[in-house]
Amino acid sequence: MLTTHRKQAILATLKQDGQVIAKALSETFGVSEDTIRRDLRELAADGLLQRVHGGALPSSPAVADFSQRKHISTTAKSAIARKAAELILPGQVAILDGGTTCVELARHLPMTLQATVVTHSPSVAVELVDHPGIEVVLIGGRLFKHSIVTVGAAAIEAIGHIRADIYFMGVTGVHPVAGLSTGDLEEAYIKRALAARAAEIVVLASSEKINAASAYVIAEAKAANTIVVERETPKALTKPLAALGIHILRA
Structure with a gap:
């Protein structure tokens, strides 16, 4: 699976479940946890989620000025x-x-x-x-x-x-x-x-x-x-x- 498609799938899971767990995602996509953590870092940098220990939660749009x-x-x-x-x-x-x-x-x-x-x-x-x-x-x-x-x-x-x-x-x-x-x-x-x-x-x-x-x-x-x-x-x-x-x- 391409990185872009994997990130889209991560965001879809986040929207559906309200959270994502890095270990579970690595098993789902057949990639390492390091790869998933990199995906989460990049999505967080784009303001699309908030990383927490072991995974991520939805980010709030209310952090705007x-x-x-x-x-x-x-x-x-x-x-x-x-x-x-x-x-x-x-x-x-x-x-x-x-x-x-x-x-x-x-x-x-x-x-x-x-x-x-x-x-x-x-x-x-x-x-x-x-x-x-x-x-x-x-x-x-x-x-x-x-x-x-x-x-x-x-x-x-x-x-x-x-x-x-x-x-x-x-x-x-x-x-x-x-x-x-x-x-x-x-x-x-x-x-x-x-x-x-x-x-x-x-x-x-x-x-x-x-x-x-x-x-x-x-x-x-x-x-x-x-x-x-x-x-x-x-x-x-x-x-x-x-x-x-x-x-x-x-x-």
Whole structure:
């Protein structure tokens, strides 16, 4: 089998099964595991999958920059944001992550809500400027322009002084084994620090992020108390997550 055809078959198996195992692929195609690993490396370099120990998982399209992500799954993001907004109770301190879904969440907060929002996203903060009942705490630091969020030592230091009721986490990948992940190392550190300061963690995930993985791990999947998904997300994708004790909330 030609390399091109073998790679196409690998991607087809990945789409069907949600993962591929290098040893199984080598037996299927009658080639060495080194050959399969080379195929996986090249496919990963093209952004077509995410390599993990022993094989590969689907890669997430959500690692694009902020301006590109605004046009991905817009209907799903709006529905997820609207449902997530219902989880914030009056008087709570809520952390809103960076990312396009959290910007949508800020837009859906009722104008009667009295609460405090902590965020390292200038975009989220600007959305709440005219909200009469929400106090906004903006975490400072170096601006990571790819995602329009603050990162770095100053941000980590500020986060250490927060105690929040709930944290709405944006991710690029949610997988029952590979965990919660994102496409940037510094963002992963920030998200981990924010998660440590919240009593409850709610992950916002449109369907293309479920059963996908990115390069940098934030936490194991069961760190999430709740995952908000779009209503049409197949149960086959969410069942392994629910089996971990995570509440799956459909928008």
